[in-house]
Amino acid sequence: MAEAEEVKHFGVKGSPLSLRVDIALRLKGVKSKFCEEDLQNKSPLLIKYNPVHKKVPVLVHNEKPIAESLVILEYIDETWKHQGPPILPQDPYQRANARFWASFIDEKCSPAICKAYWEIEGHEKAMEEACELLQFLENELKDNKFFGGETIGFVDMAASFIGYWLRPIQEAVGVEVLTKEKCPKLYDWCDEFVSHSVVKEVLPPNKETLIAFFLGRCESTKLLAK
Structure with a gap:
């Protein structure tokens, strides 16, 4: 039996950038855990996963972090290309x-x-x-x-x-x-x-x-x- 995937989204509810990731995950039917961040008191995990910018959103897929919302959208599209409709055009x-x-x-x-x-x-x-x-x-x-x-x-x-x-x-x-x-x-x-x-x-x-x-x-x- 294949090992279950673990997908976490570190973000802020109400953030337009976090919303992008939420939409993409939902569109592709990818189950994920949302980790709410307090940007006035950033969690050690956020700093660990995004040490360069220390910002949300961050997607963590099987302990591999991806930062920057547009980069995350492309990653979701490519990783789960056989699930749901495409996010980016094929042409x-x-x-x-x-x-x-x-x-x-x-x-x-x-x-x-x-x-x-x-x-x-x-x-x-x-x-x-x-x-x-x-x-x-x-x-x-x-x-x-x-x-x-x-x-x-x-x-x-x-x-x-x-x-x-x-x-x-x-x-x-x-x-x-x-x-x-x-x-x-x-x-x-x-x-x-x-x-x-x-x-x-x-x-x-x-x-x-x-x-x-x-x-x-x-x-x-x-x-x-x-």
């Missing part, structure tokens, strides 16, 4: 394109959105930049339901922050960078994303808690709408 060009847009989200979109909401200096310029970057994602969706076509995939998971967290931020701050008028396709994609059966199973259950957190953050930066 080499489409795979490369998916990696490009996932990096674009992490390196461009998310930092610009955070800057637009949390920084006072250059606020208007930051808002304009965030809207411009979201327009690129709007165009990339084309007429597809998800970034991967009709099924959820790598780029959709990478964009989980936009799909679920951006609207609570907008509600908390009172300023919108994503609207139905400006980005109708991306706006509708958010609804499709949070309504997906796998995503619904792992989303944080309490949006009010998220909104309260963002309100506190906004008050500290004095960016609340008057």
